[in-house]
Structure formats: C-alpha cells, structure tokens
Amino acid sequence: MIKITDLHFTYPGAAIATLNGVDLEILQGEFIAIIGNNGSGKSTLCKTLNGLIPNFIVGEGSGSVTYNGEDLWKMPIGEIANCIGYVYQDFENQIVCPTVSEDAAFSCLNYGHEDYVKKGLDALVLCDLLDKKDDYIWQLSGGQLHLLALAGALALAPDVLILDEPIAQLDPAHATQMYETLKELNEVHGKTIIVIEHHSEYIAEYCHNAILLHEGRVLWKKDARSALRECQQLIDCHIFPPQITVAAQQIQQKSGWKQDQLLPTTIAEGKKFFEKMGILPDFKVRQEVMNSQLAIQLSNIDVQYRSVKGESKSLFTNFNLKIFAGDKIALIGSNGAGKTTLMKLLVGLLKPKSGTIMLNGTDVTALRAEQIAAHISLVYQNPEQMLIKESVRADIEFAMKERDIANYKQQAQALITLFQLDAIAESDGRLLSGGQMRRASLAIGIALEPPILLLDEPTANLDIATRQEIIRTLDLLKDTIETVVIATHDMQLVCEFANRIIVLADGEVIGDGPREVIFNNQAVRRQAGIEPPAIYQMAEQLGGSAYTIAEFVQAYQKELCV
Amino acid sequence: MKVVTNQLWDKFSIEFLRNQVLKNAYGNDDTVIAKIDPRTLLIWYVFFGVLPWFMHNPTLLLGLFIFVAVTTRLTKVAPLVLFLFCFGILTQSGYLLIVSWFFGGDLATLGPILIMTLKVAITSLASITVFSGLNPDRLASGLLWFGCPDQFAFSIAFAYRILPILMEEFQNILLSHRLRGKSPNSIGWRGKFRYLIYQVKIIMFSFLPLMLNIAKRSRTTVEALELRGYRYANQNKIIKKMKLRQLGMGTVDVYFAIVSIIWLWGCFLIV
Numbered sequence: 001m002i003k004i005t006d007l008h009f010t011y012p013g014a015a016i017a018t019l020n021g022v023d024l025e026i027l028q029g030e031f032i033a034i035i036g037n038n039g040s041g042k043s044t045l046c047k048t049l050n051g052l053i054p055n056f057i058v059g060e061g062s063g064s065v066t067y068n069g070e071d072l073w074k075m076p077i078g079e080i081a082n083c084i085g086y087v088y089q090d091f092e093n094q095i096v097c098p099t100v101s102e103d104a105a106f107s108c109l110n111y112g113h114e115d116y117v118k119k120g121l122d123a124l125v126l127c128d129l130l131d132k133k134d135d136y137i138w139q140l141s142g143g144q145l146h147l148l149a150l151a152g153a154l155a156l157a158p159d160v161l162i163l164d165e166p167i168a169q170l171d172p173a174h175a176t177q178m179y180e181t182l183k184e185l186n187e188v189h190g191k192t193i194i195v196i197e198h199h200s201e202y203i204a205e206y207c208h209n210a211i212l213l214h215e216g217r218v219l220w221k222k223d224a225r226s227a228l229r230e231c232q233q234l235i236d237c238h239i240f241p242p243q244i245t246v247a248a249q250q251i252q253q254k255s256g257w258k259q260d261q262l263l264p265t266t267i268a269e270g271k272k273f274f275e276k277m278g279i280l281p282d283f284k285v286r287q288e289v290m291n292s293q294l295a296i297q298l299s300n301i302d303v304q305y306r307s308v309k310g311e312s313k314s315l316f317t318n319f320n321l322k323i324f325a326g327d328k329i330a331l332i333g334s335n336g337a338g339k340t341t342l343m344k345l346l347v348g349l350l351k352p353k354s355g356t357i358m359l360n361g362t363d364v365t366a367l368r369a370e371q372i373a374a375h376i377s378l379v380y381q382n383p384e385q386m387l388i389k390e391s392v393r394a395d396i397e398f399a400m401k402e403r404d405i406a407n408y409k410q411q412a413q414a415l416i417t418l419f420q421l422d423a424i425a426e427s428d429g430r431l432l433s434g435g436q437m438r439r440a441s442l443a444i445g446i447a448l449e450p451p452i453l454l455l456d457e458p459t460a461n462l463d464i465a466t467r468q469e470i471i472r473t474l475d476l477l478k479d480t481i482e483t484v485v486i487a488t489h490d491m492q493l494v495c496e497f498a499n500r501i502i503v504l505a506d507g508e509v510i511g512d513g514p515r516e517v518i519f520n521n522q523a524v525r526r527q528a529g530i531e532p533p534a535i536y537q538m539a540e541q542l543g544g545s546a547y548t549i550a551e552f553v554q555a556y557q558k559e560l561c562v
Numbered sequence: 563m564k565v566v567t568n569q570l571w572d573k574f575s576i577e578f579l580r581n582q583v584l585k586n587a588y589g590n591d592d593t594v595i596a597k598i599d600p601r602t603l604l605i606w607y608v609f610f611g612v613l614p615w616f617m618h619n620p621t622l623l624l625g626l627f628i629f630v631a632v633t634t635r636l637t638k639v640a641p642l643v644l645f646l647f648c649f650g651i652l653t654q655s656g657y658l659l660i661v662s663w664f665f666g667g668d669l670a671t672l673g674p675i676l677i678m679t680l681k682v683a684i685t686s687l688a689s690i691t692v693f694s695g696l697n698p699d700r701l702a703s704g705l706l707w708f709g710c711p712d713q714f715a716f717s718i719a720f721a722y723r724i725l726p727i728l729m730e731e732f733q734n735i736l737l738s739h740r741l742r743g744k745s746p747n748s749i750g751w752r753g754k755f756r757y758l759i760y761q762v763k764i765i766m767f768s769f770l771p772l773m774l775n776i777a778k779r780s781r782t783t784v785e786a787l788e789l790r791g792y793r794y795a796n797q798n799k800i801i802k803k804m805k806l807r808q809l810g811m812g813t814v815d816v817y818f819a820i821v822s823i824i825w826l827w828g829c830f831l832i833v
Contacts, residue, residue: 050789051789052785052788052789055788056785056788057785077788077789077794078791078794081789081790081791086789088782088785088786090779090782092727093779093780093781093782093783093786094782094783094786094790095723096720096723096783096786096787096790096792097699097719097723098588098697098698098699098719098722098723099699102699106790107789107790107791109795109801109804109805110790110791110792110794110795110801111791111794111795111801112795112798112800112801112804114804116804136588137723138584138726152790306577306578306581347741349737368745369737369740369741370740370741370743370744370745373740373741373742377741378741380734380738382734384771384775384778385731385734385735385737385738385771385775386738387771388735388738388739388742388767388768388771398742398743399742399743402742402743402744403744428774430774430775430778444742447742448742
C-alpha cells in the first residue's frame, strides 16, 4: 500500500540527515508500530507520509514514497489528507474549533464534502464521542480530546491513520480505550494503522508488526512479538521491552538456565513461560513503617469550581487528609478525580470555601501562595511554564537570588551537577528535549530546599528511556526532600517510588496505604481504573507479588542461584 | 478584612477573567438572542449603533435605551462585562462634567452631558447584545456572509478557541514568578503601592515566556490547519457557500424584527 524506497531527508540548516535511506513497505490492513529513540526520525518519517514534507516543510530530500503506486510527493496535500489521516502528539493544538461536532467536521467542510455534518458525526460515533457532540472542547478530558483529534482525522475516511504517541497523556483506562478504538478501526473497518509508540506492553497486545528506526534507517521490520524479544537491541536503542520480557531475560541470564522457549511478551505468554520453569518463586512482602509526625493536615475542606454555565460545582466536600513527614506519596486516580485540585490547595493557589489546612502545625488556610512557597514547592506538569528566565542556570538561581541566599551561585551549580545539566545550563530551557526540560524543572522546584515537594505528572509525555532517567532522578530527591507527593498515572513510577498510595475518585479518598494494600484491593482498582504494572500482574498470576522487575528477578534468584 | 481582601483579589485573578471570557462567549447559547440569525443581528446593530447619533430628543433616546437594556438582559451577559460597561459610562460622564465645570460650566451643562452619555450607553449596550449574545462562530459566519475576508472571520472564532489556553498558560507563568520570586511586604499604603508595582513588573516579565510557549504550540496548529484543508477551503468559493448554508432566518428573526420596529415606532409616536 505504502512503499518507501531509499528515502533521505535533511531539515534546512541541519548538519546531519534525519532520514538516511529508509526502505519500507506497509501493507493494507496492517497495524504497525514504529519504535526508535528520540531523534531517530520517527515523526519525520510520518510527516513524509502525510505530505507535510515536502509540501509544507521544505528541506533536502530524495527517494520515493508511493501510495497504491502513485507518487505521494506529487499529490496535492488535500488529496493526501483524504487517504492518510494524522494525529499529532500534542493533539490539543490540532483542534481548532470550539465545539466537538464542528471540529470533527472541520476537514470535511474544508475539502468540500457535501455531507460534512454527517461525516463528522459518523467519526464521532467511531470514537465513542457522540454524546459529547454539542460540548465545548474545554469541557472534555484529556482522553476525550485525544479521541476528538482522532475523529477529526477519521472524518475524511482515510484508509491509513498515523498516530504520534497516542497514549502518552492518558491514564491506563483511557489508554486501553484508545487502543480498543484503534483495534476496532483496524479489524472492523479495515483501516491501516501506524502508531509511533513507546509503550511496549501495548505494542505486544495490539500491534501486528513493528519497525525499529535507528539514526534515520529502518533496522528491521518484524512481527510485534518477536520484535519485542530483541531485548538487548531495544535497550541499546533506549527502548524498553515489556517488563515481563526483561524479567524473563534477566532470570535466564543470571541463572544460566536455558530453555528453548521464546521470551514472553504478554502476561498470558509469561504465565506459560514461568510455570514451565517449575520453580516456585519466593516473593517477599515488604512492609514500610509509616512516619508519625504530621506535615500537612487538611480538615473538613470544601472546594467549589466556577463553571461556564450554571451553578458552581463542588469538587471536595468535607475532605480530610493527613500527610506525614517522610511520606513518599503517589496520588493516583483517573483524570478529573481531583489530583490537581488537591495539589493547588496544598500550595495555596486555591482556597477552600471552608475547612482548614495546617502546614507543620501552622494554619496556612488564609495565607497567600507566595507566603508558603518556601515550605512547599510545586513542579508543574508542563515544564515550559516553569522556565521564565533566559537560561536554565538563571532559572535555577532565580528563587535563591530573590531571597538573598548568600552562596546561591554555588548552590545552583551543585544542583546543575546533581541533575546533570552542565552541558545545557546556559541554553534556553524551551529548546531542550522533553527529558532535559523535565530535569531542569525538577532542579528549579527544589532550589529552595522545601521540606515538602509536589510533582504533577513528572513522567507524562516522556519516552520510556527518559522516564527511567526521571525515576532515577526522583530517587536522588528521596534523600534531599523529606516529603514528596507525586500525582501520576504511571504505575511503574508508583511502584518504584512511593511508600504510600492515595487513591482519589470524584473528590474522595477511596484508598490509602502502601502498594500492597492498594493493589490487592480489587474494588478500589476497579473504581479508580488502576491498571497495575505488567510485572505485578505477572506475579499475581503466579500466585505471588512483585512490584518491580528487580523484585521479580530476585524472587527467582533465591531459588536458582543458591 | 483578610477575607474581604482575599475575595477582592480573587475577582482579579486570571482564573476569574478566563471564566468570565468563556461565559461571555459561550455560556449563553441558550438565550433568545442566540437563536437569532447573525445577519439579522448585525443589521439590527448597524441601525441601533448609528441611529442614536442623529437623535436629540431625550424621551426618544430613553426609549431606545430601555429597549437595548432589555435585549442586553436577554443575552445573560457575564457580570464582568456589565461592570466594565457601567464603570466606563460613569467615569466618562464624570470626567466630562468635571472638565466642563473647570471651564466655567454650570448645572446647565449636565443636560447635554446626560444626553451624550445616553447615546454612548445605547451604542455600547447594542454592541454588548450583538457581540456577547452571539457565540463567536456565529458572529464569524455572519461577518463572512457580508463579505468580510475569511481570514478575519476565522481568526475571531479561533481566538476564542485559544484564549482559554493562552490565559491558563499566562496564569501558570505568573504563578512561577509569584511562587519563586519574593513579593514585597504589602503592609501600609507604601507597601500596597510597592506590591502593585511588583505585580505589574511580573506581568511584564511573564510576557516573553508566554510568547515563546505559544510560538512553540502554534507550530503544530499551523501544520494541522494545512492538513485539515484550511488553506484549500480559502481558495474555493463553493466551500464558502457551504459554510454559510448553516445560516438560516426563522420565526425568531421575524419576531425580533417586528418587536424592534414596533418599539421604535411607539417611541416616535409618543414624542
């Protein structure tokens, strides 16, 4: 269907080619994942397919791209859009109309389809958004927005859909919904689907084939399962294979125990694999001791939100929570459960209608945010919004300089070294990669050494390698900052970092305790839509419990090596 | 006192502004005015925006004023807009009065100033009715019909689309400044003044990061507009016609026109 031969492309002004001789064939009805580390040319490759290159983005290119035998680069962009739909990674910027139905029909109207309204509605049906058709886009949650961006592309009824990281900003429940939608489009409606994806668990579950892109070249195209078994090669390209595959590979390596079976990629495969080993793993249960000194106490909090239409909505009613010094809390719950609201309350950005907030024994309910900023610090979800100075160094120094801390220069340097920002300290933060920007924002957040640190989605929108890097960086924080609260959807982060999990649903705490308690509580898991990491589910299937790959491997090691 | 200042502060927060802007643009799409065809309203607006300037009879003007006041009431306009309207009218007449007294005017000047104020008020309220009562998309289609360039019409609708994003971004950047910077102590009059200066300063400092962030975002938007055929549609007259087909006059328009005409006629009869 799509055939790419010897494709080269260099962005204007760039020293090296982004695409360096790509040869690729994509068949009708394929569900294919493109994997590769940052800068390997994934997005560029996709843009050569939707006509943005070379029609809109100029650069030096050679080679050929054909669609059903026709030269794609000679087709007008409007014609391409009718064949190939594209959904951006930052999909919210792709939505240009204020209401859902209008946006869905926007492309159809522009390309002059007479029945544009119907086509828009049809696309909404496919994306399960029909009941939202009259809503304004800011009434939608992140997951729904993403589905709307998909609907906007689908409305033109293209045969091929390209999605750039479709689930990076979604909680696990919505991510699964997204992939189920894609699966249906693929199987029932016969669409060819191309995703750029980092989440190998989803690749294993949904994709047929995978392409590994490295330095602008296609290394191989394999069926998805065997692609993910190439553990070492994937890790070398900074891609993380499924947790189960990694665990199985490590156990194989460490034990020297060989078996001719293939490495497992899904839980079902894993079950067979590990059961065949015939060893009962020894999963130990860890119990953390809760600290008893109160750091924050929220009592009887009521919070209301202004809405665009009608009455204010109440989000928290008689909300109570205690946070202790030394807690490493993961705040989880689906989108809209109240995580961000709770964080805003804690730093004083949002004032409760009634109730009190005590911070280290002082009542801070009425204090302005700037008055408590030195005691509690918030790192936003969007790191760009923390970059207010001309360079990363100036940003880190800013808060200390303003507060007349004598040796602020040395302290800033220490932070820059700690977070490995030396090479980029003098550049504008906005131009950095996602991971670097995130590290910089963490350094900025802890510059004043606050005893309490709040992090809003620190690993959202990052590829897995960068995520691991951030998780390691957060480990560094454990010793510097006493109390940390992380709002997140990332269950791997939860398992590796938190000693206490608070589950929110509709403005209420429905679960509170160490991971052992939360993950074993099926009712809470269902209500909040929590999907534990694959490795936990694997262990659960085997009748034990493990939260990280290391713990899982260890359970086997005891049996195998001694 | 603390509570009162906090509440006042709350009213000036960007969050509040954002809410009011949205409310004004989209929160009133279920009113009678919103159901009227944008073209009817635009014609109505030209009439009510121009007519008062050719009339001098206070009774007649008062009649018009009552009418536009009622239509404004019908649009369920956001309180902030009404507040700005009253504030504008009062300060304007107030300053005219003071200036006229300064140059030797007496109580007799009050009459003409009141008439003048009435004219300004009628025009403003008519604007509020049309521009708040219509949601931006309908307004844009209306303008398009009257031959206004598509780029302009689209930018009205699109501005409202990104305004909430823009304001949220701005709010967060301001917060970065507020939380990490050190605000001066705001006790006493001098403190309050210092605090005000500080606020203005951080607002100024926040603009550059805001612009840079928006520039980063708009890259995707520009590409997406291209992919979604925006430019293609602009060069095509048939598509413009298709866009305008959704406009349609109905019974509401007829009633609205009849009521307007009868009211005007009544006013003239009384005079």
